[in-house]
Amino acid sequence: MKDLPLSKVYQLLEPGPVVLLTTAYKGRANVMAISWHMMVEFEPPLVACVVSDANYSFAALRATKQCVIAIPALKLAPKAAAVGNCSGRKVDKFKAFGLTRVPAERVSPPLIAECFANLECRVADTRLANKFNLFVLEVLKAWIDRTQKDPKTIHHHGHGRFAVDGEMIRLKSGKP
Amino acid sequence: MKDLPLSKVYQLLEPGPVVLLTTAYKGRANVMAISWHMMVEFEPPLVACVVSDANYSFAALRATKQCVIAIPALKLAPKAAAVGNCSGRKVDKFKAFGLTRVPAERVSPPLIAECFANLECRVADTRLANKFNLFVLEVLKAWIDRTQKDPKTIHHHGHGRFAVDGEMIRLKSGKP
Numbered sequence: 166m167k168d169l170p171l172s173k174v175y176q177l178l179e180p181g182p183v184v185l186l187t188t189a190y191k192g193r194a195n196v197m198a199i200s201w202h203m204m205v206e207f208e209p210p211l212v213a214c215v216v217s218d219a220n221y222s223f224a225a226l227r228a229t230k231q232c233v234i235a236i237p238a239l240k241l242a243p244k245a246a247a248v249g250n251c252s253g254r255k256v257d258k259f260k261a262f263g264l265t266r267v268p269a270e271r272v273s274p275p276l277i278a279e280c281f282a283n284l285e286c287r288v289a290d291t292r293l294a295n296k297f298n299l300f301v302l303e304v305l306k307a308w309i310d311r312t313q314k315d316p317k318t319i320h321h322h323g324h325g326r327f328a329v330d331g332e333m334i335r336l337k338s339g340k341p
Numbered sequence: 342m343k344d345l346p347l348s349k350v351y352q353l354l355e356p357g358p359v360v361l362l363t364t365a366y367k368g369r370a371n372v373m374a375i376s377w378h379m380m381v382e383f384e385p386p387l388v389a390c391v392v393s394d395a396n397y398s399f400a401a402l403r404a405t406k407q408c409v410i411a412i413p414a415l416k417l418a419p420k421a422a423a424v425g426n427c428s429g430r431k432v433d434k435f436k437a438f439g440l441t442r443v444p445a446e447r448v449s450p451p452l453i454a455e456c457f458a459n460l461e462c463r464v465a466d467t468r469l470a471n472k473f474n475l476f477v478l479e480v481l482k483a484w485i486d487r488t489q490k491d492p493k494t495i496h497h498h499g500h501g502r503f504a505v506d507g508e509m510i511r512l513k514s515g516k517p
Contacts, residue, residue, distance in 0.1 A: 173499075179376045180496035180504055181357010200355045203379035205391055205473050213389060213475065215381050246512035292468050293477070297381050299389065301473060320356035320496070320506070323349075325514030328356055330496070331507020336422035338501030 166267070166276070166283065169307040174210040175341070177236055177282050178202060182318030183245055183327070185235040186216065187266075187274040190225035194266060194275050196258050197222045198249035200321045202234070207341065210304040211289060217298050221253040226300060230288035231272040234302075235280035238316035239329055244279075246325065271305040281313040342443075342452070342459065345483040350386040351517070353412055353458050354378060358494030359421055359503070361411040362392070363442075363450040366401035370442060370451050372434050373398045374425030376497045378410070383517065386480040387465060393474050397429040402476060406464035407448040410478075411456035414492035415505055420455075422501065447481040457489035 178184075187196045197220055205211035212234070216223050226232055237245045244262045251258065259266055259275075266275035269285045276283040285308075290301035319327040354360075357379075363372045373396055381387035388410065392399050402408055413421045420438045427434065435442055435451075442451035445461045452459040461484075466477035495503040 176499040179357075180498055181355075181376075200357075201380045203389065203391065204377045205475060211473065213379065213473075215379065242510065243512055246514055250513065250515050290469065290473070293466065297387065297389075297466070297477060299381060299477075301469070301475075317507070319510070322356055322509070323352040323517055325512050325516075327510050327512060328506040329508045329510060330504040331493070332505045333498070334418065334495070334503050334505060336419055336501050336503060337426065338422055339426050340501075341499055 166308040166310050169282065169309040171210050171304060171307055172208050174284060174304050174307050175204045175207055178212060179204050180318065181320055182236055183321050185237060185245060185248060185277060185280065186222060187233040187235060187277065188222045188225035188229065189273040190229055194259065195222055195225060195253035196248055196264065198245050205301060212302045212304060214300055214302060215298050216300060223298065226288065227294060229273065231274055232286050232302065233269055233272065233274045233276055234284040234286060235277040236282040236318065238281050238313055239319060241279055242319045242327065276308060281310045281316040283308040342484040342486050345458065345485040347386050347480060347483055348384050350460060350480050350483050351380045351383055354388060355380050356494065357496055358412055359497050361413060361421060361424060361453060361456065362398060363409040363411060363453065364398045364401035364405065365449040366405055370435065371398055371401060371429035372424055372440065374421050381477060388462065388478045388480060390476055390478060391474050392476060399474065402464065403470060405449065407450055408462050408478065409445055409448065409450045409452055410460040410462060411453040412458040412494065414457050414489055415495060417455055418495045418503065452484060457486045457492040459484040
């Protein structure tokens with residue numbers, strides 16, 4: 166995995182892919198799947214996400230204020246869905262689904278080797294965590310696996326239906 | 342346009358499409374394009390979005406606490422991009438791009454007839470508006486145009502590159 170400039174992070178998350186979120190708490194790493202995330206600022210990149218307090222990851226994120234957002238391409242989609250279907254309370258999901266932990270550089274939660282992008286994050290704001298389970302994250306370091314060429318991501322439409330990235334089009338734009 | 346149950350709203354926004362956001366302020370409606378939005382709660386549906394304070398819509402949203410999120414399908418993509426490329430300070434974008442205003446039921450900003458879904462929203466939380474331009478919205482009423490069959494949405498990858506929804510796949514899921 167190579168460095169990705171922080172100025173390019175928004176291009177990965179703005180399209181709305183299903184992502185994996187890793188945490189590490191009390192000596193144990195965990196991973197969950199989320200679609201409820203959005204960009205908040207370009208650079209330094211800020212990302213908002215919702216992690217339900219019904220999820221095992223919620224306490225880890227709130228206590229440690231660190232996570233990694235890992236982005237799976239289509240070939241990982243069945244594993245990403247499987248990660249979303251069980252709780253880290255009962256299962257070591259890395260082991261159960263064959264996901265490889267890689268040490269991060271700036272945070273304790275692990276990167277995921279099989280994902281084409283990994284974003285090391287710290288929690289930057291928790292004012293909406295109690296009421297809405299909403300965290301604002303700052304991306305401290307971003308990694309890209311350029312051996313995964315032209316990765317297609319998946320987008321959840323509910324109840325296990327996912328749209329895969331299709332045709333790429335270009336439209337006139339003066340915006341980043 | 343027909344009623345869409347509020348319980349299904351997340352299925353429209355969770356995939357991360359480019360959306361249009363209408364406001365109405367001082368007797369004048371405006372529309373902008375955004376990709377920085379996410380679901381926050383299923384029902385009543387809560388949605389977070391970022392509207393930059395550099396945008397003309399920011400003051401309208403903050404003052405009136407109302408907006409409509411309108412979702413364009415692929416055929417509207419060039420207009421959606423054009424909406425994103427100019428400011429309502431100078432242009433009546435509905436007129437300039439041939440978008441048809443339809444009165445909403447619960448809020449003052451208009452629906453957009455050409456969009457396949459329209460969500461009438463009130464601002465539910467502004468605690469992160471000053472620091473992050475982040476608003477939490479509650480969807481009060483949702484509309485769907487079922488004559489637009491199987492609408493494909495667009496997802497912004499930066500600098501005018503958009504991924505169009507491709508193949509739909511099904512994966513085993515116990516989640517909504």
